[in-house]
Amino acid sequence: MSVSVCDSGHLMPVDEAIATLLAQAPPPPATQVISLEQALGRVVAEELFSPLDLPGFDNSAMDGYALRAEDVPAEGGYLMLAGRVAAGQHSTVSVQAGQAVRIFTGAPLPPGADTVIPQERCRLYGQRVWCPPVRLGEHVRKQGEELRRGQTLITVGKRLRAQDIGLLASAGIPRLKVYRPLRVCLLSSGNELREPGEPLVPGQIYNSNRYVLGALLRGWGVDVHDYGVMADELAASRDALTLASSECDLLLTSAGVSVGEEDHLKQAIEELGRVDFWRLAIQPGKPLAFGNVAGKPWIGLPGNPSAALITALVVVRPFLLRAQGVERVLSVPATVPAAFEWLKPNKRRQYLRARLSPGEDGHLRAVLHPQQSSAMLTAACWADGLVIIEREQQVLKDEPVPFVSFAELM
Template sequence: MTDCCSTPGLMTLHEGLEKLMTETPIVTETETVALTDCLDRVLADRIISPVNVPSHDNSAMDGYAVRFSDLAQHSVLPLAGKSLAGHPYQGTLPAGHCIRIMTGASIPEGADTVIMQEQTETTGQGIAFTKLPSRAGSHVRYAGEDIPEGCQVFEQGHVFKTQDIGLLASLGIPSVPVIRKIKVALFSTGDELKLPGEALGLGDIYDSNRFAVSAMLKRLGAEVIDLGKLQDNRDEIREAFLKADQQSDVVITSGGVSVGEADFVKDILNEIGHTSFWKLAIKPGKPFAFGRLPNSVFFGLPGNPVSATVTFQQLAAPALRRMMGAKPAPVTELSATCLTPLKKQPGRLEFQRGILSTNEKGEAEVVTTGSQGSGILRSMSMANCFIVLPTLQGNLDAGETVKVQMFDKVLG
């Protein structure tokens, strides 16, 4: 028995991605934002460190700063002073003496080694050392050891992560140039759609796709223009397209790209723009449309919630990252033993939802989230990965090795 949705000649996921990457424009307008506002933004120009990090030689331990050469001549060194973070010792370390020093404090001039306090004893004559270092420089952090002045810290296209904010602050950088946020207009179509909180009538469903896609867009750092849900009315949908095209860089719809009598989106797209492709050899997500409007690009996501989520993550998200000028996001893939049998008809590349874990031997194992229907959104909520099954793959028995693709930032 063949899969009724496995139509020969459908465009592959790889071919679809290539067209997306070729036909989506890159936003070049920039703006400068404060350090506190650059999280998830795309860097518009490289960043060169204006300072050394650390800015001065300093101690990695609480202990005593000494001249290494003095240790060969003296078993006890008198204390000449102290150096605290923010309150360095003034002057040069006298020969044959030591300085009390705390973590992060400047190494006094003349000192070249720090001995941790656990390896010392205090005597009436000064500080005795119970264990001596084998070389000069022990427990000293040198100026520029982490980042030297003039070093490139971030390249153009870098997307700032939480840990990058502290690094920028350590360089004394108060603001950064970033690509402006891309504007994405989003709406859903369907007479059956209701908002959460509204009562459901016979045949109605809640509009989950628009909320899920909006959340994923925000994870990408896009500015979302939510145009709400539309009825299956050609004039209303056409007007929404024209309005969205004027306001945004990207227009995304959910539903209306299938083959039903009330699926107007694809027809309207061809009236005011053009369709680059429609339908891909993937499951879930076959009815995915991509095209151009006069001022924007268009992504038509399927109406089924899992299909909409999968196609956004696999197709729309990489294209949106490119439009934002961001470097491609790495894809984490690995092999795992599948502990559950898998049902699959040959014909389409398939993304089944899975839960990856590690057994007591440290080996990767994966199980499915259960039923893999494209309307079962709980299968996405439970999962932490996709089990990626090749186009020609059929059913698999439990215990076979499968390729697993971990959820990325968009879904994580």
């Protein structure tokens, strides 16, 4: 049992909070072997090596004619056709001096040939083909030029994308070892919350955080266990947390960690485990907490929808990815010119909803949405990503600002 260490006026810097979280991330879950078709978004648990050269043989990068470069005069000249070879075929023809072989993309280079000329650059006259000047090795994919047998294909901790799966398929790997998905318990807090489709009475609102956070978690490869809404009562919060901690690897809640008299979640956490910090130097999203419940990690997000979204993207995402075994978890912002002025220094790092738009010179600039409220999601729906304004910073128009896209974060 522990009392929060950040209940005073001190605000923990965002980078320090992320570093603290990563240092306390649990080891990744147990491993399992899955088929390649199931691997999208999964995290690799063993280093994979190529069992063969890629490409496995010299082959043509174009539809055209395979030949010996030394046979084509500097001004171009005629060669005799000696056969053809298509993809999937083994050439039975060797290219001799003064000969060319009709070849198609992906087909193995015939013995003796060292160069391919695209068909659109040649002219065919019966059994003769006129070829323009060539460079040795042109349009030939050399055996092993992409990867050599035994070279690393994928490293441990890589979260697989479509292109990674394609590379594994190219190497003929049908199954691989990955970490099982992290089981994350998602709970909402608030007596005022109702589900979409239910009628509202005065004072009630729809529960958007449940859907925002659930969608983010699934996009990050997490197995979401949705425990619904906890009543704003100490006993109800304690019971829900006890059950969730027995069934999941990690707990994520929204609302209930502020200083209001009806925010009982924080007290329930302290009774069941530990609260390590709960006030960050971030806007939106200051009331964010971290600790554990019965030994299971817990993160408490603020209740305002945009605050919950942004703190999840900035702070929770790296922690969840690391807990799944991912090595590279921190996003790297791009730098773009500001199409705005920001003359309001703040004691917290600000994440402003923005989109990239071409200026008069055609270069992309960051444009801010006029509404940056922590309670509204409209700006986030309009935006491409987030502009980062550091603490006590002012920004003048055309000054460079960090920008991280939602595509990278989600």
